[in-house]
Amino acid sequence: MRVLTSEKIQMNASENIHPKRKRRRALSDVGVWVASVIVFIFILCALLPGWIAPYGPTELFQDRTLQSPSLSHWMGTDHYGRDVLTMVIHGARDSLVIGFAAVAIGLFAGGLVGAIAGYAGGVIEGVLMRLIDILMAIPGVLLALVIALALGPSLQNLILAIAIAAIPGYARVIRGQVKSTKQRPYITASRAIGLNPIRTFKRHIMPNVYAPILVMATVGVGSSLLVGAGLSFLGLGVIKEIPDWGTLLSQGRNYLTVAWWTVTFPGLAITLFVLSINIVGDYLRDRLDPRRSI
């Protein structure tokens, strides 16, 4: 194992970009581009599945069940005789809706709690953060599982369950951010000149919180989608004609030994989407948060 040399450390610390490093940065920029394009394609699939998919989502090829991938069925067919590629494209809608909606709700609620706690401080902060601690005592997936079970199976309930389970994470980060921003001299200054607290918050604190929010939201879409797929896999998902990726995978699981394609491709879709959105999230983090740009 080679150990870091002094020159190398200096290179890391200084803003001088070594030519080799520049090339590497260009390479990772390509990666971000590819990832963005993949995310974009998946979003297109979710918006206009009918235009992209080769067959209709309810079309059954009953004489061709469990066929391996071929030219007419690129990802093969499942046990009902449905075209797997078509199902994966149509499944993007519910999967992405779960990912994005859960983040939107969780971020709003968590952000609100975090911002109030961080800005108000004192007793309010103490009470809110103890509540968050309690939510955090139950691992996220399990919490989502209990809530989804209690609410009963539907898309809205699934989203709500995932969103609630994600609240503590968002609340803690935003509280931290608001608290540290609050101590900056310009906040004291804006208070001193008589700006009211709510305006101070909107004008001077919020802009400093946007960057971490954006990063968290991006990465959160991926993790929400993963939790959603997991719950669907356990049977807490939505039973519909057009299943999401998690349900699709759990349906294919029973035919694992005879038809690897029925589980491989829906899982690949989940992985590819989450991977791409994580790459975009990492890129945003590097760009927006100078402290982490290593």
Place this chain on the structure above:
Amino acid sequence: MKRLVIQRLFSAIGVVLGACALVFLILYMLPGDPVQRMLDGAPADENTIMHLREQLGLDLPLHQQFLNYMGNLLQGDFGHSFVTQEPVLDRILEQLPATIQLTVMSMGVAVVFGVTLGILSALKSNTWIDFLVRVVSLFGVSMPTFWSGILLILLFGVTLGWLPTMGSEGFQSLILPSLALGFVSAGYIVRMVRNSVLETIQDPYVTTLRAKGLSDGKVTYLHVFRNALIPAITMIGVQVGELLAGAVVIETVFSRQGIGRLVADAIITQDFPVVQGVVIVTAVVYVLVNFTIDLSYSAIDPRIRRGAG
């Protein structure tokens, strides 16, 4: 130090009690009637239903039910399964060892791979090794465990036939599930360790050590790693929760015994006392692990100890 321990202990107990209350409230909000679920559609006359409601204490007002529930919990009474009528705690204790084995083994996988690759990645930062490690760790955090589990079954069980794909007999049956489960946590730990090592290297004390004439190797191995690994310990605490929750899916995929499987089955049969019991036990284990980590933290890092003094 003593004061710190007591303070943390009380807050841990408070959090656990709060979590119990939370689970109760979530399940109390249920639209369905537990009695109907217990009967599972079997015909029953008014009297039987009334009797059952009374027996379960469901005729009492909410606060009374809550106090009974908490009281029973504190005495180790987690209620009875709707399906088998067995005490929930017995069922859980029966299944817990298998899950603990899986969690410990997965954690082993995660820590060994995570720390080694994280350090390697940081030391070779911006080389192709670093790039490769980062891609692999990104895959780790992006793959659904049930999918990677299924792929492992397909590859090592079905195609190559090297390892058993289901059951919980013997050490061999642990290998694939803990790889599938541990890989995710390994991904997070790699990212954490890499950043932490790179950040520590820039600390002023590293420059001082070097200025004193200490060799690069000594600086890295004696000083940088020690300090860089402290944040990784917190990460391990968080990952214990992820692993316990992940066991629900992985134990199902690999048809293993364990409390995760217990929950997965209870979801299908709508056996709420079992779900409730497992969630509470998991929360207790999780809080306990993090409490221990919190304390070890202050034992490792003198700054924290003094700060609290």
